[in-house]
Amino acid sequence: MKKPIILCVDDDPQVLASVANDLRREFRRDYRILSVNSGLAALTTLDELRARAEPLALVLADQRMPEVEGVEVLAHARQLFPDAKRALLTAYADTTAAIKAINSAQLDYYFLKPWDPPEQLLYPALHDLLTSWQVTYRPQFEGLRLIGFQWSPRSHELKDFLSGYLVSYQWLDFEKDKEAHTLLTTTGFQPDDLPVLLYADGQAVAQPDKHDIARQLGLPVAAQQELYDVVVIGAGPAGLAAAVYGASEGLKTLLIERQSFGGQAGSSSRIENYLGFPTGVSGAELTYRAWTQATRLGAELIAPQEVIALRVQDGYKVLTLKDNAQVRAKAVVLTTGVSYRTLDAPGLDRLSGSGVYYGSARTEAHICKDQPVYIIGGGNSAGQSAMYLSTYASRVFIVIRGESLAASMSAYLIEQIAQTPNIEVLPTTEVREACGGQSLEAVVIQREGQAPEKHPARALFVFIGAKPSTGWICDLALCDAKGYLLTGRDLVADPRYAAHWKLPREPYLLETCVPGLFAAGDGRAGAMARVASAVGEGSMAIKFVHEYLSE
Template identity: 80%
Template sequence: MKKPAILVVDDDPQVLAAITRDLRQEFRSDYRILPVASGPEALTTLNELRTRSEPLALVLADQRMPEVEGVEVLAHALSLFPDTKRALLTAYADTTAAIRAINSAQLDYYLLKPWDPPEQLLYPVLRDLLASWQATYRPTFAGVRLIGFQWSPLSHELKDFFSGYLVGYQWLDIEKDAEAATLLATTKFTVDDLPVVVCPDGQVVSRPNKADLGRHLGLLVAAQHELYDVVIIGAGPAGLAAAVYGASEGLKTLLIERQTPGGQAGASSRIENYLGFPTGLSGSELAHRAWSQATRLGAEFMAPQEVVNLHVQDGYKVLTLRDQSIIRTKAVVLTTGVSYRTLDAPGLERLSGAGVYYGAARTEARSCSNHPVYIIGGGNSAGQAAMFLSSYASRVFIVIRGEHLAASMSAYLITQIEQTPNIEILPRTQLREACGANSLEAVVVQRDGQEPEKRPARALFIFIGAKPSTEWICELAICDPKGYLLTGRDLVTDPRYAAAWKLSREPYLLETCVPGLFAAGDGRAGAMARVASAVGEGSMAIKFVHQYLAE
């Protein structure tokens, strides 16, 4: 955080130089002295300071200036920095203007020229003003600020984006936070342009493209080489493990992720059955530990970026990215994982991102404080989300089609849910409709043999299974009827696929029908949907990459 600023405004160069010299002599150890030579320049500087959220302790302005007088500068400072101290520099003839400024700009003090000696006529007054300001000063947030509407789907996406990359940000709801309107007023945008992102360097962007935003924040890393030993597509647990082992074993490794690190596991509020963490850890914590480990060992990380095409040319794999750039590699590990299945019911698509969420949506938990929320699904992800949300919501309802959770949820989670008083299971129940004008207001649920019931709801979180994210690769590699990638002996033992394998050797355990193209994690047919198994497969894939490269 920068030192608080003292803004000095005077159009007389000699006076400005003198006051700046005196202020720096006394206050430069604790404050930045910002001299400006005109009223318009002062207004611009005030706007820039507000946009960058830099602290302003004192404005000292000369009264008689062309275009914009000192009183106008102080009045503008009052509108942007209500707590900043304001003092007017005046000649004897301007005392009437100073008195008028006490009302119009809520003037704290006025100083008469000349102020020599400053030890008697300047410093004591300013020390008192600055001490008064310091008594109530609280440093403002210094990171990225996001202004938007609570129930805006794009605002929700940006919150998830920042959280996923551990970018510290401040959320400002335009309908609830007075600071949001004040900050927005300093930009060129209006409420029609929301959401708006204010970066620490002062750049302001409306409805940003996430790739451009990531590049500006230093998250997007361009490929550093023309050819890689292995490119890993997808930064879930399997992809992160592959990146760690690939880089640590000397392979020129690139990891590409189209969203945020961790995949579905990264959105888990608590993982309690992962080996070596007896008290559990969050999915985002696990993902970012692995991400840091991989990059420390030398892996390159490109995100947010998406691979849209892959083809083989002279044995090399050629990847085309969303921005049409090309990357070449000797081997590829596909760890694209799975995505949540959508639920078909009236109102869900319309309210998606505005109270209806697929997955944990941890960034929206605080908006659920003291309100009822509903969770659809009975798997571990649903149970973890229920436990997390129970700390915020007044009631958490878990809607399941079956009679019990035992068939689909781990015993430790069931025990925790049973011991949490504000979580209630609704068995043999289905969601019929999501209701609300601009955001979710209620849900309609129906229990077997009963009439539909409309209930108030602040948010709805849906966990009804997953589908593999393999649509873009199925024309090159063989997938089963459900879209999962076939690997290893599954290719040669099934007569339907045996002709696709052209080499004399058998495919390696995690190798697809394309030599040198491997699959690991939840998107692979036969994979076990657990974090530990995904990490194991990602690590094992690098062993097969070494064997393939040695051929």
């Protein structure tokens, strides 16, 4: 298997030799180090690497170079290798240019010259960038192979599942890849049996179940103990934060997730307003860090596994899982989050998973290459998805009912969208129909006061608000009219709910009407739909768990 490449570019021979030597000393075991002495040569090298399908992990380019500056090199690298990390080498006087490059070239980091000693000023940041790149890097022939039809909803579901758990796999489109036909013949299956998953040991399974895949890959799907101090249900930012703090403070902690870690935030292509990440962080990277942190501190994580019922017995919380197994806990934190609402328009249900996707389907971004795509919604998730897809698609259209994005999207995203030439916002507009045979081919849109128009579309991504994932628990814990869990003062301040709280003390801030049952994150009434607030609530919930367990 080819080693991934680190490309360094500088027109100063001494600086180029120095950075190349530093890179080889630290990274030559796992990466190939290439160095070129001009921006023009770097552009040629990038084109050659693309033509040979070489894996590029990182480009490190000097800013001040004749003919072609570093930012231009990084912008070209972004076009050819969207997932590669990009860093700029600058002198102190160039910091303003570097900051501007964060937007123009989607810069991941910049280094100030000199960086002596590299052990302190170069290697830590580069290790961080390369670790983040490895999260989404898929070696060409390593791990699992998935054979299926591109426009099969079942194939899309399996791709999302494997990507969500950071499992390396190779996708083979049966209609385009000759190798897929050869491999399928060796398994004894027929095209009607697709999708087929081939494991590294040669085992092949047709239309595999996600739970069986998890067991085969060694993912934990069953609890290891009978009683826990706290069980966290849902592994979005709030749930992962609760697991980290619960385990770090000595609580016997179990985290259960029914789909994949990260929740909606986990599928975000770039989160730029989260503290501590000045150039942004992808949802996958943030999830990976939190997942690793929770397990290192001793939290037990099981997935994919679903809690279908919860009851209280002698003060203990008894959770029934989808496979009928039961888990007992002293306290429970509900961080089940929300799911995107479906859009009621002709064709959308039929083409769901075949060009119509709810949320940011990063696994399908490659099908949008040089094709027009549409996004419905004006929130941050829609904006982040638009910026990510703009790297692949010829045009990205954001369809919103309102006059502008200002009411629902953060200012930094609005500014980035305005500066991206292939993104267009369509205000006071609605999608009326999705058209196509086996896959999406066109959408019918209508602007207020105008006749409907049909336009070509390769994909449609829907972000039209959210509904709480609390239907299974609302018969036990009080929810508001929209299904969001009521907690804290909301339970006692309103006479309609006060009778449900029986203890002499007031409920804790994040406590539901069931003592010892807490709620945090987007599924809680009054929560702020931001990653930072979800992490804060998940962490806070553990404080109240401690107080409850001390009673």
